[in-house]
Structures are given as structure tokens and as C-alpha cells.
Amino acid sequence: MHESVLTLNNVEAYYDKLHIVQGVNLLLDSGVTSIIGRNGMGKSTLMKAIMGLVSTKGSIKFFGQEIVGLKPYQIAQKGIGYVPQGRRNFPSLTVDEHLTFCASSGFSSEENRWSSDRVYDLFPRLYERKDLYGTSLSGGEQQMLAIGRALVLNPRLLLLDEPSEGLAPTIIDQLVDVFEKIRKENMNILIVEQDLNFCERVTDSTNVMVNGQIAFSGSLRELRNNAELSRKLLGIG
Amino acid sequence: MIYNLTLLLNGITYAGLLFVVASGLTLVFGLMRMVNMAHGSMYILGASVGWLLYKISNHNWVLALLGAGVVMMLVAFLLQLALYNKAYGNPILGIMISIGVSWIFTDLSIELTRGEAKAFSPEGIVGSTFQLGELTYPYSRLIVLVVAIAELILILIILKKTKVGQIIRAGVDDRDMVSSLGINIELIFLGVFAFSGFLVGLAGVLGGTMVSFSTDGAGSMQMLALMVIIVGGRGSIEGAALAALMIGLLDSFTSAYVPNISTIIVFSFVMAVLVLKPQGLFVKEVRKQ
Numbered sequence: 001m002h003e004s005v006l007t008l009n010n011v012e013a014y015y016d017k018l019h020i021v022q023g024v025n026l027l028l029d030s031g032v033t034s035i036i037g038r039n040g041m042g043k044s045t046l047m048k049a050i051m052g053l054v055s056t057k058g059s060i061k062f063f064g065q066e067i068v069g070l071k072p073y074q075i076a077q078k079g080i081g082y083v084p085q086g087r088r089n090f091p092s093l094t095v096d097e098h099l100t101f102c103a104s105s106g107f108s109s110e111e112n113r114w115s116s117d118r119v120y121d122l123f124p125r126l127y128e129r130k131d132l133y134g135t136s137l138s139g140g141e142q143q144m145l146a147i148g149r150a151l152v153l154n155p156r157l158l159l160l161d162e163p164s165e166g167l168a169p170t171i172i173d174q175l176v177d178v179f180e181k182i183r184k185e186n187m188n189i190l191i192v193e194q195d196l197n198f199c200e201r202v203t204d205s206t207n208v209m210v211n212g213q214i215a216f217s218g219s220l221r222e223l224r225n226n227a228e229l230s231r232k233l234l235g236i237g
Numbered sequence: 238m239i240y241n242l243t244l245l246l247n248g249i250t251y252a253g254l255l256f257v258v259a260s261g262l263t264l265v266f267g268l269m270r271m272v273n274m275a276h277g278s279m280y281i282l283g284a285s286v287g288w289l290l291y292k293i294s295n296h297n298w299v300l301a302l303l304g305a306g307v308v309m310m311l312v313a314f315l316l317q318l319a320l321y322n323k324a325y326g327n328p329i330l331g332i333m334i335s336i337g338v339s340w341i342f343t344d345l346s347i348e349l350t351r352g353e354a355k356a357f358s359p360e361g362i363v364g365s366t367f368q369l370g371e372l373t374y375p376y377s378r379l380i381v382l383v384v385a386i387a388e389l390i391l392i393l394i395i396l397k398k399t400k401v402g403q404i405i406r407a408g409v410d411d412r413d414m415v416s417s418l419g420i421n422i423e424l425i426f427l428g429v430f431a432f433s434g435f436l437v438g439l440a441g442v443l444g445g446t447m448v449s450f451s452t453d454g455a456g457s458m459q460m461l462a463l464m465v466i467i468v469g470g471r472g473s474i475e476g477a478a479l480a481a482l483m484i485g486l487l488d489s490f491t492s493a494y495v496p497n498i499s500t501i502i503v504f505s506f507v508m509a510v511l512v513l514k515p516q517g518l519f520v521k522e523v524r525k526q
Contacts, residue, residue: 051417076419088414092406101403102418153419 003064004029005157005188006050011058011068013042013049020045022212023058032179032189034199034220037209038235043192044085046209047161051075051082063156079107081150085161085192087142089134089149096130098149106154112185119148122178140171147178157188164198176201196220196234208233239371244489250378252485253385254447257440258458259465259477260392261433267409267472269426271324271331275316276437277459278342283309283441284450285349291357298359298446306438313434317427325423339455346452356449357442377446384443385478388436392474405429409472464507470517479519 006028013021020042035043049056052072060068067075076082089098099116108114120127123144129137134145143163150158164172172195179202183189193199199206200220208216208223215233216223223230262276273279287305294300316338324331358364366375396402408415408422416422444450444458464484469476487506491499510518 053413053417071421072413072416073419073421076417082417084414084417088411090407090410090414092410093403097403101400101407102415102420104419149418 005063006190007059007061008050009059009061011046011049011056011060013045013054013056015045015048015054020054020212021049021056024209024212024214026207026214026217028188028190029205030186030188031205032183032191032203034191034193034203034206035209035214036193036196036199036206036220036234039194041209042212043209044161047082047084047159047192050159051080076153076155077104079154079156081153081155081158083143083146083150083158083160083163085165087146089137089142089145091133091135093134094131095126095134095137095145098134098145099126099152102149103152104154107156108154108185114151114154116148116152119151122151122181123148139166140168140174143167143171143175151182155187157190158182160189160191162192162194164193164195172198196224200224240493242372243374244493245486246374246378248486248489249482250382250447250485251489252481252483253382254440254444255461255465255481255485256385256478257381257388257436257443259462259469259481260388260474261436262462263466263469263472263474263477264392264405264409264429265433266466268405268412268422268429269321269325269331270328270412271321272328272335272463273321273433274332274335274459275339275342276335276433276462277455277457278339278346279309279312279434279437280441280444280458280462281346281450281452281455282312282342282349283438284355284445285346285441285452286438287357287442287445288355289349291359296359298357298361298363298442301357302439302442305442306435309438309441310431310435313437314427314431316434317430321430322423322426339459343452343455346455350452352452354449354451355445357446359446363446375447381443381447384439389474389478396474401425401428464503466517467507468510468518470520473517473519476517476519480517 004027008024008026011021011024012019024046035046037043045054048054050060052070052075056068058068059066062078062080065078067078093101096116099119103115105113125141126144126148129141137145163175179189191199191203203220205218206220206223207214210233216229258280262273265271265273283305286308287301290304291298291301320334320338321331324334362376363380364377366373396406404415404420404425408425412422441450465477465480468483469480484503487503488499491502
């Protein structure tokens with residue numbers, strides 16, 4: 001039987017006692033998927049719930065294994081690489097240290113394994129800055145570093161929380177290319193985004209989150225073609 | 238001239254003691270976001286355990302020093318496993334638990350020393366003085382400084398050159414993020430807290446040799462260690478070393494020249510730092526969590 005990457009069943013999550021995620025059901029197949037929605041709809045909290053960073057109820061199965069109740073490091077070790085909103089690189093570590101201190105052989109086959117050298121091949125700018133500290137880079141470079149740091153865990157699923165936030169269009173073009181390269185190696189990717197154009201360029205299917213619940217699942221084109229629906233869910237069109 | 242030189246040396250060696258006491262506290266505070274209010278009483282308990290070993294071993298000072306370190310390391314290890322890890326993410330609970338622990342440790346120390354002030358005065362080189370020109374100075378103070386410098390170098394090498402050191406640095410910056418990268422940060426907490434126990438055990442015997450110790454000194458040592466980490470910045474070892482030096486020198490000279498207001502001056506300095514640079518004088522950047 002075909003096994004889905006991530007299965008969320010009636011997931012509720014709380015942030016500072018606020019009930020943010022209110023019964024999310026979601027089935028994530030392999031490939032690149034996105035969750036879109038306006039600000040404050042609970043997208044980031046849902047990401048944190050998957051990573052075990054907020055208190056969570058319900059069931060989240062990752063390749064069939066329950067991960068609710070596990071600690072973040074255990075969830076990461078099961079093969080989820082997290083690129084958080086705002087990047088959260090370490091001011092006290094150099095670029096090179098970011099790409100080595102947490103590296104693991106993870107779940108990649110030998111020839112597809114991500115090492116710091118392969119990350120430098122993907123992002124040559126990082127190599128030029130390898131001895132600088134994590135937060136002294138430009139916004140685009142910091143995003144590359146946060147992605148690289150997740151890749152060297154060699155995960156089975158990459159979670160990216162608003163990767164395009166605050167980046168110049170040329171950097172976004174680069175990111176689109178990068179996701180194209182990564183997905184060719186069978187990496188599964190879940191992106192939370194507000195930028196629909198970016199999503200359209202990188203994802204196969206999308207989910208819209210409204211008030212802590214998934215209100216639409218399908219293709220982004222379908223959503224775009226339905227003016228009434230996109231106005232209702234996203235406030236656009 | 239000799240007088241000022243003595244004050245300078247006193248300040249520097251006192252700074253050495255403050256650093257050995259505060260370095261563990263700042264790592265624990267930086268990494269676990271927990272202010273261990275039992276640190277001062279762990280210092281006194283370390284001295285008391287050392288005193289017991291010193292008596293049993295017929296005044297073997299080195300045994301007392303290392304024994305106190307090892308015993309306090311075990312105490313810290315158990316304390317973290319049994320109690321402190323319950324306060325993870327809850328600073329107020331951490332403060333309340335550790336205040337309770339500090340009372341228990343102080344009572345234990347009173348039991349071990351009968352509540353009397355004690356001073357280690359070993360025979361041989363540790364208890365003797367040396368002559369430098371016109372200056373006569375005790376070796377014990379110099380030994381404290383040597384231990385402090387050796388410890389500083391050791392910690393810096395661990396922090397800069399080892400994987401564990403990289404994890405600790407990253408953990409001080411953003412411990413949830415470290416955990417999200419597949420690293421069991423609580424195991425690192427346990428190791429760092431045990432190491433901090435070892436250091437404070439050493440410090441107890443060093444301080445009890447350099448000056449003396451008594452069970453009512455726990456509070457003031459707690460306060461001094463907190464001052465060092467406030468001035469130095471949370472989790473910064475270089476910061477703790479420089480802050481210890483500043484406070485040590487300030488204390489040494491003001492106690493000699495303006496003894497009535499020495500404490501006021503030292504505290505005013507710390508408060509000025511709190512107002513002008515609350516993240517500490519030697520911290521690069523603070524991440525809000």
C-alpha cells in the first residue's frame with residue numbers, strides 16, 4: 001500500500017494557552033506541498049506542532065509512525081528537517097559550524113547525501129562566507145544557511161516556514177531553482193507561505209488554512225480560477 | 238607602592254575565585270535559562286565536604302580539593318535529574334526549587350562544620366608565602382589564579398574546538414532550534430550542570446584556603462556570582478572572566494581606600510550596567526524567545 005509522508009488527524013495546538021490550530025486534517029503525499037493562508041491563521045503554529053515545539057493534541061503520523069508527544073530532537077531524528085520562520089541561525093556559530101555540528105547521515109542514500117561541501121556547491125555564496133557568524137549574513141544568505149542546516153540532517157521531509165519572506169526577487173528565483181534540484185532527489189517538502197506566486201512556481205498541491213483549520217486542499221490553479229473561493233479564503237481576487 | 242601592588246594582586250586573585258564560582262553558573266543560566274539560587278550554598282557545601290575530607294585524610298589538601306569537586310559534581314548530577322529538569326521552561330519554578338535546595342545544602346554544611354568558620358591552612362607550599370622584592374605574598378592566592386586561568390583556557394578550548402562546545406554555544410543562542418536539529422539538549426544540560434557542580438566544589442576549597450568559609454557566606458557568594466554574570470552577560474565565559482576581574486579589582490581597591498562605601502560602589506557599578514546595557518557588557522547579540 002502506498003504510504004503517505006505525513007498524516008494529520010484532528011490536530012489541535014496551543015501557543016501560550018491560545019487555541020491556534022483547531023482540528024486540522026491533512027494528508028501529505030510525496031513531493032512538494034504548500035500551506036497558504038493569511039497572517040495569523042495558524043500556519044506557523046501547525047509547523048511547530050509537527051516539530052513538537054508547542055503542546056499538541058490529536059495524531060500526527062510521519063511515514064506511519066505517531067510523532068505527537070515526542071520531543072523535538074526525536075522528531076528531527078525520525079527525518080524531519082525544519083527551516084523556521086525568521087531562519088533562527090545562531091549568532092555564536094560560524095556558517096561552517098552551522099553545517100557540521102548537527103550533520104547526520106540521516107535517511108539519504110550514499111550518493112545523495114548532503115554534506116557541508118554539497119551545500120556549498122548548492123550555495124557558493126555560503127562558501128565565501130564560511131567563517132562569518134550566522135547572523136552577520138544578508139537575509140538571502142541567512143535563508144540559504146537555514147536551508148543548508150536542515151539539509152545536512154539528511155531528512156525525509158523538509159518543513160519550510162515562509163522561506164521567501166523578506167527576500168529580493170532574484171534571491172527568490174534562486175530558491176525556486178534550489179527546490180527544483182532538491183525535489184529531483186526525492187526529498188519531500190512542505191512549505192508554509194503567503195506568497196502565492198512563489199508557491200505556484202514550486203509546489204504541486206496546496207492547502208489553505210483559515211482560522212486554524214484546513215479550508216481547501218487541491219491545486220493552486222483551481223483556487224486561482226475560482227475567484228469567489230480565493231476571495232473567501234485568502235481575501236484576494 | 239607595595240601596598241597598591243598588594244591590592245592589585247588581591248583584586249586579581251579574588252577575581253580568579255569569582256570566576257571559578259561564576260563560570261558554571263553563567264553556563265547553566267545561559268543554556269538552561271535557569272538561575273540556580275542554590276549556587277552559593279553549593280559553594281559552601283563544597284567547602285564543607287572538602288573540610289571533612291581534609292580532616293579524614295590528615296590534611297591532604299589536594300584530596301580535599303578534588304574530592305569536593307567530584308562530590309559536588311555528583312550532587313549536581315542528581316539534583317538535575319531529580320528536580321531541576323522539572324523546572325524546564327519555567328524560570329519562577331526554577332528559582333523556588335533552587336531556593337529550597339539552598340536551605341537544605343546550608344543546613345547540611347552547618348552539620349558538617351558545626352556552623353563554625355573554617356579555613357584550610359595546609360602545610361607545604363599551598364600554605365606558605367613567597368617573596369618578590371619587598372613583597373610577601375601567599376602561594377594559596379596564586380594557586381587560585383592559576384586554577385582560574387587553566388579553567389578559562391580549558392572551557393574556551395571546549396567551546397571553540399569541540400562539537401559539544403558548538404552545541405553549547407548554539408544552545409545558549411536558541412535551545413529549541415538546537416533540539417529541532419535532532420540534538421538531545423537535555424543531555425547537554427545534565428553534563429553542563431554536573432560540570433558546574435565540579436567547578437563550584439573546587440571553588441569552595443579554593444576560597445576556604447584563600448580566605449576562609451562559613452555557612453552564612455552562601456548568600457553573599459550567590460550575590461557575587463550573580464553580579465559577575467549580569468555584568469559579563471548570560472552564558473558568556475569571556476564575559477564572566479572580564480566581569481570577575483572588574484568586580485575583583487573594584488572590590489579590592491574600594492575596600493582599602495573607601496571601606497565605608499565599598500559595597501555601595503560595587504553595587505552601583507552593577508546597577509549601572511543593568512540600566513545601560515542589560516544584556517551584559519560582553520555579549521554580542523541577544524535573541525528574544
